[in-house]
Amino acid sequence: MHIVVCIKQVPDSAQIRVHPVTNTIMRQGVPAIVNPYDLYSLEEALRIKDQYGGRVTVLSMGPPQADAALRKAISFGADDAILVTDRAFAGSDTLATSYALASAIRQIEKDIPVDMVFAGKQTIDGDTAQVGPGIAKRLDMQLLTYVSAIRELDLDGKSIIVERRAEGGVQVLKTRLPCLVTVLEGTNEMRFATMSNMFRAARHPLKVWDKEKAGIEDITKIGLKGSPTIVSKVFAPSPKSVKAEIIDTESNQPKDLAVTLLAKLFTRKPDLVRDIAKNAPWSN
Amino acid sequence: MSEANEPRKPARKKVELDPRLAAYKGVWVFVEHERGSVHPVSWELMGEGRKLADKLGVELAGIVMGPPGEDTRKFCREAIRYGADLCYLMEDNLLSDYRNEPYTKGMTDLVNAFQPEILLIGATTLGRDLAGSVATTLKTGLTADCTELAIDMENRSLAATRPTFGGSLLCTIVTLNYRPQMATVRPRVMAMPDYDEKRSGRTIAHPLGMIETSIVTKVLEYIPDNLQGKPQLAFADIIVSGGRGMKKPENFQLIWNLAKVLGAEVGATRPIVQAGWVEADRQVGQSGKTVRPKLYIAAGISGAIQHRVGMEDSDVIIAINSDPEAPIFDFATYGIVGNAMVILPALTEAFRQHLATARLAG
Ligand SMILES: Cc1cc2nc3c(=O)[nH]c(=O)nc-3n(C[C@H](O)[C@H](O)[C@H](O)COP(=O)(O)OP(=O)(O)OC[C@H]3O[C@@H](n4cnc5c(N)ncnc54)[C@H](O)[C@@H]3O)c2cc1C
Ligand SMILES: Nc1ncnc2c1ncn2[C@@H]1O[C@H](COP(=O)(O)O)[C@@H](O)[C@H]1O
Numbered sequence: 001m002h003i004v005v006c007i008k009q010v011p012d013s014a015q016i017r018v019h020p021v022t023n024t025i026m027r028q029g030v031p032a033i034v035n036p037y038d039l040y041s042l043e044e045a046l047r048i049k050d051q052y053g054g055r056v057t058v059l060s061m062g063p064p065q066a067d068a069a070l071r072k073a074i075s076f077g078a079d080d081a082i083l084v085t086d087r088a089f090a091g092s093d094t095l096a097t098s099y100a101l102a103s104a105i106r107q108i109e110k111d112i113p114v115d116m117v118f119a120g121k122q123t124i125d126g127d128t129a130q131v132g133p134g135i136a137k138r139l140d141m142q143l144l145t146y147v148s149a150i151r152e153l154d155l156d157g158k159s160i161i162v163e164r165r166a167e168g169g170v171q172v173l174k175t176r177l178p179c180l181v182t183v184l185e186g187t188n189e190m191r192f193a194t195m196s197n198m199f200r201a202a203r204h205p206l207k208v209w210d211k212e213k214a215g216i217e218d219i220t221k222i223g224l225k226g227s228p229t230i231v232s233k234v235f236a237p238s239p240k241s242v243k244a245e246i247i248d249t250e251s252n253q254p255k256d257l258a259v260t261l262l263a264k265l266f267t268r269k270p271d272l273v274r275d276i277a278k279n280a281p282w283s284n
Numbered sequence: 285m286s287e288a289n290e291p292r293k294p295a296r297k298k299v300e301l302d303p304r305l306a307a308y309k310g311v312w313v314f315v316e317h318e319r320g321s322v323h324p325v326s327w328e329l330m331g332e333g334r335k336l337a338d339k340l341g342v343e344l345a346g347i348v349m350g351p352p353g354e355d356t357r358k359f360c361r362e363a364i365r366y367g368a369d370l371c372y373l374m375e376d377n378l379l380s381d382y383r384n385e386p387y388t389k390g391m392t393d394l395v396n397a398f399q400p401e402i403l404l405i406g407a408t409t410l411g412r413d414l415a416g417s418v419a420t421t422l423k424t425g426l427t428a429d430c431t432e433l434a435i436d437m438e439n440r441s442l443a444a445t446r447p448t449f450g451g452s453l454l455c456t457i458v459t460l461n462y463r464p465q466m467a468t469v470r471p472r473v474m475a476m477p478d479y480d481e482k483r484s485g486r487t488i489a490h491p492l493g494m495i496e497t498s499i500v501t502k503v504l505e506y507i508p509d510n511l512q513g514k515p516q517l518a519f520a521d522i523i524v525s526g527g528r529g530m531k532k533p534e535n536f537q538l539i540w541n542l543a544k545v546l547g548a549e550v551g552a553t554r555p556i557v558q559a560g561w562v563e564a565d566r567q568v569g570q571s572g573k574t575v576r577p578k579l580y581i582a583a584g585i586s587g588a589i590q591h592r593v594g595m596e597d598s599d600v601i602i603a604i605n606s607d608p609e610a611p612i613f614d615f616a617t618y619g620i621v622g623n624a625m626v627i628l629p630a631l632t633e634a635f636r637q638h639l640a641t642a643r644l645a646g
Pocket of ligand 1: 527528530570587607
């Protein structure tokens with residue numbers, strides 16, 4: 001069983017601040033983390049490895065610093081790590097990213113065939129949920145998105161049964177390996193790194209691939225050139241021109257405040273009473 | 285994902301479209317349905333698609349794929365009544381349940397055969413699965429989770445705006461030299477259009493041309509969610525939400541009390557959900573639900589951008605916050621500066637009395 005897990009290093013967006021005057025991102029000091037959604041996929045892959053044996057290879061495309069994300073993954077138990085990094089990838093959108101990652105996975109396959117690829121449900125910076133499906137299409141793999149449980153895995157029969165979150169329920173799907181899986185958040189909880197894995201992570205010789213090693217055949221398909229979407233502008237959300245009307249009675253008694261507010265509210269929205277009556281029966 | 289990388293150089297303004305691509309005309313909306321009903325996001329997109337089509341002076345089409353039969357055809361009629369000029373209909377038993385393979389092939393074939401310039405899909409679990417696959421197969425651009433769609437008349441391109449950097453900034457993305465221009469939009473981000481019983485339009489049927497044995501993935505079972513007792517925030521008329529300003533889980537009962545009087549759903553900010561005071565389904569905001577109720581009451585909520593994007597389209601927003609400088613007052617309709625623990629009970633009582641009087645008056 002050989003599983004490739006695609007992980008992305010992202011800025012911890014909880015700590016991102018926008019410069020109030022220039023509207024630019026203030027990156028200084030913002031820590032980089034492994035995209036949180038990718039950890040559910042990595043954990044699921046590690047569980048398969050625990051149960052069936054085999055190898056887990058983590059793959060990331062990004063700047064040289066992204067090696068920290070890969071070492072983190074090794075500390076959790078991944079066996080091998082590949083960083084695809086090249087200036088030529090800069091500015092890649094989802095279409096170009098899926099091309100590059102799919103191409104790297106084909107290179108990985110030259111050593112050991114790949115049975116499954118895992119990707120995160122989405123990233124917290126790009127937040128598109130498109131790279132996973134894109135890789136699957138490019139590798140002509142079956143695609144299983146939003147998987148909440150792996151019910152059965154038959155290595156000899158090369159088949160898998162999963163539960164997939166649909167809008168109004170859960171689909172139980174059976175498909176053939178190799179396949180690409182994206183895992184729903186909350187499906188599992190990432191294990192703690194063991195001491196020995198932490199040591200291994202620190203020493204592990206990461207494979208660093210430039211575009212040639214990653215097997216990129218057509219450089220017009222990567223980077224800005226290979227990206228159909230173009231960011232035409234970045235801006236801060238415009239403050240609403242009208243600010244809230246602050247309800248302030250002379251007396252400042254909570255009861256008076258409430259009555260004044262309601263009078264205004266129901267003058268503005270007379271129909272609300274009907275909507276409330278519809279939802280809140282008499283008994284209240 | 286480039287959208288999150290450093291903003292790239294602004295796009296060149298005027299672009300001469302490849303004549304082959306200039307032949308792509310019309311706006312399409314994928315009509316998503318599951319278990320016999322259409323997902324409302326499709327109609328919300330139909331309303332938005334109508335505006336884009338009118339701006340471009342082209343037709344708006346609904347794309348309906350499903351098993352042969354009256355149900356599927358009914359969705360075509362509905363698509364037209366919600367604003368489409370025509371409907372492309374693909375009927376095949378292989379399309380009974382959503383599966384990536386046949387739906388991707390069906391949609392890709394339709395696009396290649398009829399060449400739309402814009403294709404809109406709901407950002408649901410189904411829509412994102414399909415959109416990512418179709419865009420990759422067609423090798424075109426896709427902008428996910430847009431909050432605003434417009435036409436840049438200079439080059440007739442779709443200007444799709446979406447949050448970036450965890451919602452702190454917005455970016456506008458264009459797809460200049462590829463067609464169709466694809467975008468997904470989350471449920472409740474756009475308003476529901478009117479349903480016009482009298483609208484009529486034509487239907488164009490197109491075959492899927494696949495056989496079951498060529499489809500690798502099989503649906504073994506479908507387990508519908510048990511919605512009993514599950515929060516239904518997305519379509520609630522009234523929502524009462526609490527944030528970290530509620531201080532203690534016990535105080536959150538004040539939110540529930542007001543919600544009960546109003547027949548409202550209870551919502552919350554992310555820290556509240558993370559603290560486990562309410563279920564994850566109640567989180568409003570960028571990584572939770574987008575809502576657009578008639579009335580949204582926010583108590584002890586600062587109004588961070590990630591929360592704001594999920595609720596700012598509510599008709600009326602009442603904010604209760606002890607800090608007069610809280611950002612929520614920048615976009616709420618009414619604001620009360622004060623202690624939520626005092627204001628909420630007073631508000632609950634005032635509503636109770638007002639409603640009792642209204643009921644007596646009939
Ligand atoms: C990638 C990302 C995604 C996110 N997604 C979401 C999301 O989907 N939804 C979401 O909500 N957040 C989300 N967040 C978090 C968001 O940035 C804010 O941290 C969060 O919304 C703040 O919640 P809050 O308003 O409850 O708390 P705070 O920001 O701490 O605000 C508490 C408010 O309560 C007021 N207050 C204090 N005491 C009282 C009192 N006695 N009476 C009245 N008011 C009082 C304070 O003045 C303050 O304004 C996300 C963040 C990131 C980085
Ligand atoms: N640069 C990257 N390197 C490795 N994996 C990536 C990269 N970008 C995206 N992915 C994978 O694709 C998933 C979806 O990303 P996105 O489409 O950006 O939301 C992520 O959770 C990752 O698993």
